[in-house]
Amino acid sequence: QYYVNNAFDTNWVSTVGENLEQLEQAVCEQTGCRYAVALASGTAALHLAVKLAGVKPGDSVFCTDLTFAATVNPVVYEKGEPIFIDSEYDTWNMNPSALKHAFSLYPHTKVVIVANLYGTPAKLDKIQEICNQHQAVLIEDAAESFGARYQGKQTGTFGKYNAISFNGNKIITTSGGGMLLTNEEEAAEKVRFWSTQAREKAPWYQHEEIGYNYRLSNVLAGIGRGQMLHLEEHKALKKDIYIRYKEGLKELPVQMNPYLSYSEPNFWLSCILIDSGCPVTPEIIREKLAEYNVESRPIWKPMHLQPVYQDHVFVDSK
Numbered sequence: 628q629y630y631v632n633n634a635f636d637t638n639w640v641s642t643v644g645e646n647l648e649q650l651e652q653a654v655c656e657q658t659g660c661r662y663a664v665a666l667a668s669g670t671a672a673l674h675l676a677v678k679l680a681g682v683k684p685g686d687s688v689f690c691t692d693l694t695f696a697a698t699v700n701p702v703v704y705e706k707g708e709p710i711f712i713d714s715e716y717d718t719w720n721m722n723p724s725a726l727k728h729a730f731s732l733y734p735h736t737k738v739v740i741v742a743n744l745y746g747t748p749a750k751l752d753k754i755q756e757i758c759n760q761h762q763a764v765l766i767e768d769a770a771e772s773f774g775a776r777y778q779g780k781q782t783g784t785f786g787k788y789n790a791i792s793f794n795g796n797k798i799i800t801t802s803g804g805g806m807l808l809t810n811e812e813e814a815a816e817k818v819r820f821w822s823t824q825a826r827e828k829a830p831w832y833q834h835e836e837i838g839y840n841y842r843l844s845n846v847l848a849g850i851g852r853g854q855m856l857h858l859e860e861h862k863a864l865k866k867d868i869y870i871r872y873k874e875g876l877k878e879l880p881v882q883m884n885p886y887l888s889y890s891e892p893n894f895w896l897s898c899i900l901i902d903s904g905c906p907v908t909p910e911i912i913r914e915k916l917a918e919y920n921v922e923s924r925p926i927w928k929p930m931h932l933q934p935v936y937q938d939h940v941f942v943d944s945k
Contacts, residue, residue, distance in 0.1 A: 630849030642823065644845030646852055651806070653855045657774070658781040660789070660808040662815035665843035665851075666822055669770040669792030669805030673740070674701035675818045675841065676788035676807060680738045680764040682707040687733050691721045691742040691749075691768070692929045692941065698742045698768045699930050710736070711931040713943040719884060719926075720749030723757060724944035730761050732942065738764045743772035743782050744927070746798070746865075746895030747886045751777045751785040764788070770805070773798055774862050776891040783808050793851055798861050798893050801851040804843045865894035872897050880905045898926055 634640055651663040666672050682688060684706035690699050692711035702709045712729055715722035721741045730736065739758050741749050751767070758765040767786030769775075775782045783789040793804035807818050820826075825838025854861075873883045880902035886892045901909060909925055916923045931941035 628853070630852040631846055632849075634846045634849050639845045642842035642844055644848070646845045646848035647843060650801075650843075650848045650851045650855065653852065654791070654806055654808070657855070657858065658783050658808060660781075660784050661810045662808070662812060664807045664815050664818045664822065665801075665848055666805050666807060666818075666841045667843055668803060668841075669768075669790050669794065670697040670701065671822070671839070671841040672790035672792075672805040672807040673697065673766070673768060673770075674704055675821055675839075676766045676786075676790055677701045677705050677707070677738070677740075678821065679788050679809075679814050679817065680766060682738055686738070687736045689726060689729050689733075689736055689739045689763075689942075690930065691740065691744075692931055693719060693744060693927055694742040694768070694930065695770075695927055696930070696933065696935075697770070698740060699936065702740070707738075709930070709936065709939055711929070711936070711939060711941045713941070714744075714929075715750075715944070717885060718747050718749055718887060718890075719744050720747065721754060722944045723750050723753040725942055726754060726757050728945055729942040730757065730763075734761070736761075736763060738766065740766045740768055741786075742768035742770070743775065745884055745898060746772045746775055746893040747884065748772060748775055748777035748782050748890045748892065750887070751782070755785055766790070769808075770794075771797065771895050772893055774858050775893040777887075778889050784810075787811070788814065793847075793854075798865065798895050799851065799854045799858055801843065801847040801854070804847050804851065806843075862893050865897075869894040869897045872899075 654663045682705045686707045688702045688707045690709045693714040699709045713725040765786040767789040769783035770792035772782040773791045789808040793801040822841035825836040827833035881899040884898040
């Protein structure tokens with residue numbers, strides 16, 4: 628409330644102000660990334676990352692299959708062609724073997740978008756290595772994994788361009804918002820330009836490119852500044868929830884969502900897989916929990932099974 632009130636007290640309630648600057652700085656300090664641009668949503672960050680990567684109409688883009696639609700939709704905004712890459716059991720994220728297979732089938736693909744599902748890092752070093760071998764731009768969708776680490780390094784820093792989300796249900800929230808992270812100053816400045824309607828530096832309203840109303844407000848950035856003070860606390864509470872579920876369910880035929888021993892998830896969301904052959908279905912569990920006013924739902928429906936994307940290519944790890 629202090630930071631939000633400060634936005635009103637100083638009359639900086641739009642898309643400029645101290646809260647924005649301090650939130651961007653705090654995220655840079657947290658992640659080790661050099662530049663951060665606060666935006667209206669994680670989806671906006673992904674969209675501008677896709678534009679930075681140079682995706683043109685008809686270009687193929689390899690995308691995580693098991694994810695939320697926001698990972699993929701920005702490709703279509705730029706009229707690209709998503710190609711969905713199968714997941715693996717170790718992390719539920721993009722399977723590096725499937726990615727290799729995809730490059731053998733579509734060697735001219737130059738952009739890969741990998742998501743860290745439910746706050747759990749993918750095998751980011753292997754995916755990064757494959758992208759480097761094929762001179763492909765890696766975009767890391769760290770919308771759900773802010774604060775997580777992979778081999779000691781913060782997620783949201785493995786791609787050339789990276790996105791995090793501050794949506795209302797994320798580990799850190801600004802009510803609605805997101806951020807693009809990059810180590811390239813020119814890219815960060817381009818995103819600032821695009822996100823404020825691509826207004827040229829002129830005493831009149833001059834526009835030479837198509838821009839977007841994507842900048843985060845200074846008021847909402849104030850919420851984020853306050854939230855950043857509690858990131859480690861939030862992560863610890865989320866981990867406690869995960870452990871409580873794991874201990875409480877250990878005698879039952881279910882498995883918690885996995886993670887690698889050399890990664891540190893932020894435990895944003897706790898999930899279970901029901902063992903094959905168990906007579907209890909996810910829908911039975913969901914309905915029973917609902918009787919006790921406990922919300923639950925199936926994990927993400929893979930993108931290649933979504934009606935809007937069912938005609939797109941899906942690549943497994945043959």
